[in-house]
Amino acid sequence: MRQSVFAAGLAVAVMTVPTFVFAGGNVRSCYEQVVVPAAYQTVQKTVLVKPATQRVVHTEPVYGYRTRQVVVQPERITYRTVAPVYQTRHDRVLVRPASVGWEYQMRKGRKVLCKVEHPAVYQTVARTVLVKPGGKVAVRQAAIYGTVQEKVVIHPAGRHVVTEPAIYKTVHQKVKVSEARTAWRPVSARCR
Numbered sequence: 001m002r003q004s005v006f007a008a009g010l011a012v013a014v015m016t017v018p019t020f021v022f023a024g025g026n027v028r029s030c031y032e033q034v035v036v037p038a039a040y041q042t043v044q045k046t047v048l049v050k051p052a053t054q055r056v057v058h059t060e061p062v063y064g065y066r067t068r069q070v071v072v073q074p075e076r077i078t079y080r081t082v083a084p085v086y087q088t089r090h091d092r093v094l095v096r097p098a099s100v101g102w103e104y105q106m107r108k109g110r111k112v113l114c115k116v117e118h119p120a121v122y123q124t125v126a127r128t129v130l131v132k133p134g135g136k137v138a139v140r141q142a143a144i145y146g147t148v149q150e151k152v153v154i155h156p157a158g159r160h161v162v163t164e165p166a167i168y169k170t171v172h173q174k175v176k177v178s179e180a181r182t183a184w185r186p187v188s189a190r191c192r
Contacts (some may be wrong), residue, residue: 029146031184038180047094054168062155073144084134088126 099119105114 003160030187032062032187034116034183034185036181036183039177041177042174044170045173046168046170049169049182053164055162055164056159057162058159059155059157061153061157063151064154065149066152067149069145070148071143075143076141078139078141079136080139082134082137084130086128086134087131089129090124090126092122093125094120095123124127 096118099118101116101118102113103116104111106112107114
């Protein structure tokens with residue numbers, strides 16, 4: 001406001017100067033009107049290029065294989081038939097015991113009665129004897145094992161949130177500090 005009043009006063013003074021000059025007055029000071037261009041300044045600013053975002057990432061399950069021992073055939077007991085075992089044995093048996101008897105014998109053409117001893121008579125007889133009876137015998141059969149491969153889940157399926165941070169950049173921007181204006185500036189006291 002003060003600047004505007006001052007400028008207006010100068011304008012009146014300058015406009016009246018020619019009157020005084022033409023009238024033969026003495027010039028004390030002179031002013032000329034000039035244009036002061038707009039003033040600019042370069043400032044540094046941080047601007048957002050891309051805002052922060054979040055996204056959900058789904059992960060597939062991870063499978064693997066493991067070897068496991070399994071029973072192909074469990075332990076069991078079976079029975080088998082065993083035939084009896086026989087053996088032939090030979091025994092000496094008494095057929096006739098020793099004895100003394102009387103019998104007629106011819107001696108020198110005569111028939112005489114003699115006392116005669118008869119030894120015991122033995123005979124070998126074969127017989128079959130049972131050594132081990134037959135029957136059923138339990139037979140233990142051990143279990144039979146094998147291996148199988150089975151599919152297992154190593155990591156289950158899941159989901160997680162991935163946050164991507166905002167992206168900023170620094171820019172240099174020219175901004176206007178003051179508008180263009182007109183002003184009065186003093187010139188040499190001796191105006192031509």
